Amino acid sequence: MTTTRKCAAVVVGAGPAGVAVVGNLLERQLGSIAWIDPSFESGRVNRKYREVPSNTKVSFFQSYATSLQPFRTIIENTPRPNAFTTMAKLDQENTCHLHYAADMIRGLTNGLVKMEQVYAYQGFVTAATLSSKPDQARWTVRIKQSSGNEANELEIETSRLILCTGSHPTNLPVPIPVLSETLPTTKPTTVAVVGASHSAILALLNLVTLAQSSHPHLRVKWFTRHKLRYAEFMDGWILRDNTGLKGLAADFARTQLEEGVLGSSDAGKIVTKVDCAGGEAREKEMYRAHLPDCDYITQAVGFTRDPLPQLVKGDDAEPLSMEFDHETGAFHESAPAGEKIPGLFGAGIAFPQRVVDPYGNVEYAVGFFKFMKFLKKVVPSW
Ligand SMILES: Cc1cc2nc3c(=O)[nH]c(=O)nc-3n(C[C@H](O)[C@H](O)[C@H](O)COP(=O)(O)OP(=O)(O)OC[C@H]3O[C@@H](n4cnc5c(N)ncnc54)[C@H](O)[C@@H]3O)c2cc1C
Ligand SMILES: NC(=O)c1ccc[n+]([C@@H]2O[C@H](COP(=O)([O-])OP(=O)(O)OC[C@H]3O[C@@H](n4cnc5c(N)ncnc54)[C@H](OP(=O)(O)O)[C@@H]3O)[C@@H](O)[C@H]2O)c1
Incomplete structure (x- = not known):
């Protein structure tokens, strides 16, 4: 059976990027947020890299966790000791094993999913259709829920669809x-x-x-x-x-x-x-x-983007060919049309910010706190 609901935003993925997106959207107070992930367990960093030493200082994980009011509220309300108090005790100028960072993301996730505006669905986004009305972003997002042994389908209508779907080794x-x-x-x-x-x-x-x-x-x-x-x-x-x-x-x-x-x-x-x-x-x-x-x-x-849900537009379900805009977090249709795709955004290792250093070198900003800094800049325009 397929049920249809309406939300202000749909966020796909609950790794460090998805968590940062949900936090930023909550701070904007847009309304209800549907959040979908197969497990809500901090993404790939928890699944694969718990024992890997970080390449960023502990203080950057701390900065990520304390950047947003909803996160600070979660930290204050989490019984101690917890992943945040453990991280606060580490040498802030040193690196750490990634399990500390993964547990911190898990702590934030546990707090976010309990929030009134957040509707967390354990499952997988399989497809999304953009309605053909001009100037009106209306996505119908299809979710395959995994609850117990039963798989049931859900549809959510939204004006903002945000892909934080991660990457895997090439x-x-x-x-x-x-x-x-x-x-x-x-x-x-x-x-x-x-x-x-x-x-x-x-x-x-x-x-x-x-x-x-x-x-x-x-x-x-x-x-x-x-x-x-x-x-x-x-x-x-x-x-x-x-x-x-x-x-x-x-x-x-x-x-x-x-x-x-x-x-x-x-x-x-x-x-x-x-x-x-x-x-x-x-x-x-x-x-x-x-x-x-x-x-x-x-x-x-290197890493390759994980497969995306099937994204189509219009009544005839024309497939969207799209390019990510690394400056704004939005997407454009591939040339020659090149038009902005309304209401579609991306973040995280799959959709990072492009940065240029003072020597003119171009890089992609991949890291917990880098995602956060980018999102704080662009989410107000989403
Ligand atoms: C080995 C390694 C070490 C790293 N070390 C550091 C470090 O020390 N410091 C640092 O700041 N950064 C580090 N990074 C970089 C980066 O912060 C991580 O890669 C980070 O985990 C990326 O987060 P993400 O949320 O973009 O993706 P992911 O963690 O991959 O999360 C994506 C989530 O989306 C879900 N998903 C995908 N498709 C769908 C769908 N259709 N429907 C529903 N859910 C879906 C996935 O199941 C997953 O849970 C490291 C990266 C790697 C590879
Ligand atoms: N916590 C940690 O310590 C840690 C550990 C692993 C990864 N990470 C993070 O994860 C992200 C990805 O890192 P990554 O090291 O996996 O990938 P990466 O930074 O994208 O680097 C890929 C490397 O593979 C080389 N390469 C690509 N194709 C090749 C080929 N055909 N033959 C030989 N070499 C080839 C590239 O060389 P060219 O430049 O010549 O293409 C480059 O050196 C980064 O953000 C990184 O910071 C962090």
């Missing part, structure tokens, strides 16, 4: 198959690691730690196409704030993996660097030459 096709079972099991294990950003460096660090302890026969081939890049504190701003290595990953890279030290470092006894720079043809050539020695491959080559 998977690249490799030119040759790398299957551990095709290789002899008697020889020592070699793992290929592809990439040179945060995920890749943390993978190298973990594999080196394993090789130094429980897996002495483990060896690593590190496929990289650029020099290690670090975030650098400049005069009042951070160079490579979004793409440069920080925290534990930066320390490990500087002391163990850099050109001049890899040959003599402890990590260098385990890791062999395969320089893939020089374009696609050379990259493939290096894979062909070196991947056959590898039993496993870890691709740490």
Whole structure:
């Protein structure tokens, strides 16, 4: 059975971005908000990265949690000790394991879903249709609810649909198959690691730690196409704030993996660097030459947006082809039409703000507090 309701906004996803969007919308006091997520458990950071060390200081998680009045109210009303008091006790200038940040998001989520204006639906947004009336954003959002064993459908009409649907690790096709079972099991294990950003460096660090302890026969081939890049504190701003290595990953890279030290470092006894720079043809050539020695491959080559609900417009359900506007959080139809899509917005790792530093470098701002800063700027115009 399908029930239809009306809300001022529909927010899809309850990761750090979805939580920040709901908080910002509540502060605007627009009316009721429908919020949909399969689990309301802090998104991917809780599902996959609880043991990963953060690359941002604890103080940024604190700033996120205290940025909005609805969040401050939740913190005040949560029985102590709780995730917020635990985080407040950590060294604010240091990094922390991401479980502290995930639990803080969970604490905020628990408070938000109890608020009068918030209607939380455990389930999945499968589709949304934009009505064809000009100048009137009216979305009909279809939700597949998961309650117990029964799945039932719900429709919500709204003038604002906000996608905070997250991303997953990118998977690249490799030119040759790398299957551990095709290789002899008697020889020592070699793992290929592809990439040179945060995920890749943390993978190298973990594999080196394993090789130094429980897996002495483990060896690593590190496929990289650029020099290690670090975030650098400049005069009042951070160079490579979004793409440069920080925290534990930066320390490990500087002391163990850099050109001049890899040959003599402890990590260098385990890791062999395969320089893939020089374009696609050379990259493939290096894979062909070196991947056959590898039993496993870890691709740490960035993130890809999770699939979006099916978005269509008009009575004939014409599919929307859309481009995200990284300055406003809104969407435009893809060229040649290029018109703004009314009432559709995005945030989070899938839809981040584009930032330009004083040197003209363009980056995408991905991080809890970065999402919050962007949303505080753009939500008043949504
Ligand atoms: C390994 C790693 C470490 C990171 N470390 C840090 C750090 O230290 N500090 C920092 O500030 N940032 C960090 N980030 C960056 C960023 O803050 C996180 O990626 C963050 O979790 C992104 O939040 P999100 O809400 O955009 O997406 P997600 O956490 O992926 O949440 C998306 C949610 O939407 C739900 N969803 C998707 N589709 C639908 C649908 N159709 N219907 C209903 N629900 C849906 C998903 O189930 C999920 O719950 C890290 C990122 C990674 C990958
Ligand atoms: N808490 C943490 O410490 C932590 C850990 C992991 C991730 N994160 C966050 O998560 C986000 C994503 O980080 P990420 O490290 O996963 O991805 P990323 O920052 O997008 O970096 C992807 C890396 O893969 C390389 N790459 C892409 N395609 C490649 C190919 N075909 N061959 C070889 N290398 C290739 C890129 O090199 P090019 O530049 O040459 O394309 C780049 O070095 C960031 O916001 C990051 O801060 C945080």
